[in-house]
Amino acid sequence: xxxxxxxxxxxxxxxxxxxxxxxxxxxxxxxxxxxxxxxxxxxxxxxxxxxxxxxxxxxxxxxxxxxxxxxxxxxxxxxxxxxxxxxxxxxxxxxxxxxxxxxxxxxxxxxxxxxxxxx
Amino acid sequence: xxxxxxxxxxxxxxxxxxxxxxxxxxxxxxxxxxxxxxxxxxxxxxxxxxxxxxxxxxxxxxxxxxxxxxxxxxxxxxxxxxxxxxxxxxxxxxxxxxxxxxxxxxx
Numbered sequence: 001x002x003x004x005x006x007x008x009x010x011x012x013x014x015x016x017x018x019x020x021x022x023x024x025x026x027x028x029x030x031x032x033x034x035x036x037x038x039x040x041x042x043x044x045x046x047x048x049x050x051x052x053x054x055x056x057x058x059x060x061x062x063x064x065x066x067x068x069x070x071x072x073x074x075x076x077x078x079x080x081x082x083x084x085x086x087x088x089x090x091x092x093x094x095x096x097x098x099x100x101x102x103x104x105x106x107x108x109x110x111x112x113x114x115x116x117x118x119x
Numbered sequence: 120x121x122x123x124x125x126x127x128x129x130x131x132x133x134x135x136x137x138x139x140x141x142x143x144x145x146x147x148x149x150x151x152x153x154x155x156x157x158x159x160x161x162x163x164x165x166x167x168x169x170x171x172x173x174x175x176x177x178x179x180x181x182x183x184x185x186x187x188x189x190x191x192x193x194x195x196x197x198x199x200x201x202x203x204x205x206x207x208x209x210x211x212x213x214x215x216x217x218x219x220x221x222x223x224x225x226x
Contacts, residue, residue, distance in 0.1 A: 045163075045206060045217035060214040094162060104169075104210035105153040109162035 002027040004095050004110035012089075012117050018082040022095030022110060029053070029076055033098035035106065036069060036080045038091040046091075050103050051078050058103075085117045121145055121209050123152075123218035131226040135196055140221045142190040142207035151211035154183055154192045157220075158203040166205075167192065197223070 008020035022034070035050040049059035051069045059067050063082070071078040082089060092114045096106040122145040132138055142152060150170035155163040165174050167183035170190055180195040194201055202225055207218040 043204060043220045045208075045220075047208075047215040047217070058213060062214070099168070102210075103215070104151070105165060105208065106155075106163070107165060109164075111162055 002097055002108045004097065004108060006093060006095050006110045006113040008093075008113060008115070010114060010116060012085055012115060013119050014086055014117055015084055018080070018085050018089060018115055018117075020080045020093055020095075020113065020115070022078050022080070024076045024078070024097070027097065028073075029071055029078055030073055032100065033103040034071075034078050035096050035098055035103065037094045037096060037106070037109075039094070039112070040091045048080070048082075050098060052103075087117050089115070090117045091115060120214055121148060121212060121216050123207050123209055123216055125205075125207060125218035125221050127221060128219070129222045129224060131224050132197055133226045134199055137193070137195050138197055138223065140192040140194075140205055140223075142185075142192070142218050144188045144190070144209060144211075147187045148209050148211035150186050151209055152183075152185070152190045153208045153210065154181075155206045155208065156201075156203050157206065163206065194223075199225075 003025045005023045012018045033050045036048040066083045068081045092112045094112045095110045097108040099105045124143045126141045152170050154167040157163040171183045182193045184191050204220045204222050206220050
């Protein structure tokens with residue numbers, strides 16, 4: 001069974017970088033697409049981006065040049081880095097495995113990790 | 120970006136009632152819509168893919184319909200475990216976008 005687990009700091013200061021790890025078991029990240037999604041206070045959901053089985057990436061233009069998604073295939077992990085955070089980046093961050101062969105929908109989700117941006 | 124508008128924002132129903140939740144896209148998206156359920160303090164769960172395709176393990180009381188700009192998630196005879204928030208999500212074009220959600224609550 002595919003399982004995903006997010007980890008990382010729960011508190012980040014404004015202007016610093018947010019870094020999260022998604023550890024995957026039961027499935028290789030060299031197959032399929034893998035994404036990051038966040039949910040803001042008030043329930044708004046935002047797709048942040050994905051990394052593919054080949055390592056290619058696609059990002060939400062709203063995040064401009066602040067975002068980077070990378071991976072370590074030897075550890076079966078992928079990572080999110082979001083630079084120059086503000087209080088508006090406070091959210092619950094989820095990693096997810098996308099649908100078979102595409103990034104259309106999200107089949108498996110991690111439990112989510114709350115990241116608060118505050119000084 | 121494609122905007123998805125869900126209505127109503129909150130729906131109050133009695134267990135046993137049947138309900139329909141709406142999701143409207145800002146432009147035609149064929150059947151590239153997917154529905155999720157999110158219970159409090161849990162991760163979202165996929166209910167329906169491509170507007171009407173069922174997902175293994177999801178109760179048959181959940182069904183989806185629609186194409187183009189108007190989509191509906193139907194729940195036949197709501198059960199107590201169904202009270203949660205429901206989201207639609209489009210995959211017609213990047214960036215992927217979500218609706219703002221419909222909260223299904225007990226009347």
